[in-house]
Amino acid sequence: MTDYTQMWESLGLDIKTHDALLAGLGKAYTDIFLSQKNRPEGMKYFDFVMSEVHGLRIKELVDAKEQGRVIIGSYCVFVPEELVLAVDGVAVGLCAGAEFNFEGAETLLPRNTCSLIKSAFGFKLGKVCPYLESCDVIVGENTCDGKKKAYEIMGPLVKNLYIMDLPQTKSDMAKAVLKEEYRKFIEKLENVSGKKITVASLKKAVELVNAKRRAVKRLAAIRAADPAPISGLDSLLVNQVFFHDDPVRFTDAVNKLCDELEVRVKNHNGVFPKGTTRVVVSGCPMAVPNWKLPFLIESSYAVIVGEESCVGERGSRWLTEVKGNTVDELLDAITDRYFNIDCAVFTPNPSRLDYIKEMTKKLHAQGVIHYSLQFCQPYIMESGPVEKELEKSGIPTLRLETDYGMEDAGQLKTRIEAFGERLKKK
């Protein structure tokens, strides 16, 4: 294996802690992913990506920087990747999925802050995230109150935090605000990169990102088959890698995986027996390496067939229409696309509920597991009405609230298994 120590040192990582983090990650990956049976061959690419997640991919980022490309990090699916690519930049989703250095994070944040935010701070303060350290700009988007205030505290800790405001309703005025924010973001990107967004560069970027989305949408649709040709864990991993891999290579790898899965479907070859209980997971995003809940579910005789999540269909189900002859017109199309995202910070947010129902139906799921991160107010608040409505429409729903720690694993497993027992009786 290549020794990346020098590269990590130059990025200012704390080598000892970082080694410990990677060792833990490697072990978790082996236990959770490599132990699965009959995995598709196409997952080898993603195994490789994960084995090099802080290695080769970071080397690529460093090389890109040397070629004068800017690296733009973000924590949210509202930050348009198209705009970053249009200035020939590299967009990376910043990971915040590990219970790492929460003691450190809690010196700056209240204890009752969600794990996602704590994790972002834990990584920064512990100096262990090479993505974060490679970024020329980090975009902090005003979604929930937690993130909003956390970015104020993060500001002095990172070199170039850029705040993007987001509306909270789906009115025309709100859409205009979003477009204006995106226009300002273009200015920022043009400033840091020294490159101008043109109609051609923007169109090309839109098509690149659309291709990537089409590939994961294809994967999502294939999962309607019974027996399930791919596990929920592996599908989640693909959706997680979506955020930091090279888009062209990623798209290619996902399409190859889908080719293989389509053959599997034709041959009725699955990773779980036909008739295995099928569930949709809906709720908060699961960032790398947050695999806790899917692991508990899939080791409890059920298969996850879809994720209604930012790391999943909420993040990727809309394409951007390639429409317009000016940058401004294209920006309208981009704004239209992003304005669809039904994040729980919006009020009201009816399309999310409709889509959970639709997913359950088209993926032939028997029930929905609603996942809220502890202290994630928007999703926890929304989970009550969502559960009520789904049950009313005859879709059994289990509401879970948890964080990144493993101390509640036993209790969660009991609930998940009991929910599975309920679904089997149906």
Next chain:
Amino acid sequence: MRFAGIDIGSRTIKLAVIENGELILSRKIVTSHDPLGTARELMADTVFDRITATGYGRYLIKGHLSCPVITEITAFVLGARFFSDSCGSILDIGGQDTKAISLDSRGDLCKFEMNDRCAAGTGRFLEVMATVLGFTLEEFSAAALSATRAEKINSMCTVFAESEVVSLISQGALRNEVALGIHKSIVSRSAGLLKRVAPTEIIFFAGGVALNDCVRILLENEMGRPVFVPPDPQIVGAIGAALSASEEV
């Protein structure tokens, strides 16, 4: 055929054997530091054709007997129906869990809620509080029933409630009034779970805490619904597991 069910709880292990739809054996034993050894002891001379395990230690047994497992939640549904065909709501307060369960019109599991991660408001909570007040469990319930007013206990956390109780006592509060306050706090929490999940019908009350008269009476008052406690409320899960063993084909 004889069907056995073993329920490995955090405080007690229960064994039930069913033959021709009749309960022919029921036993329980304190879990101890060695649940597997204790379970073996409990089953030592028992004859059965099939067994199903439930409770938080279900996988421990599964590893040694290669028997099927079901969750406590389904076990309580099956066990409650053994006692009452028309059962629609179940409350189980055990050693470390509280569960509220509702059944659908066919008697199958519908909704359920459990307490989160800690032992707040469970049997263990009552045990600790009884000890702090210097009562046995029987005395504790009787003392609470004898009180005419209750001290308010705000904390549901076993650790915080303990300091709260110690502080009330040091301020001269009456022991039986504190005892009533503790019982009330556990009931209001359980009632909250029940109202969310199982808002109508008779409440089938199971688990070790159902042996506590004060909790049962307060629960009846709080919910305004009749509460039914089966003859041996601790064995319900084991009976459910045994019934599940009889359903296996």
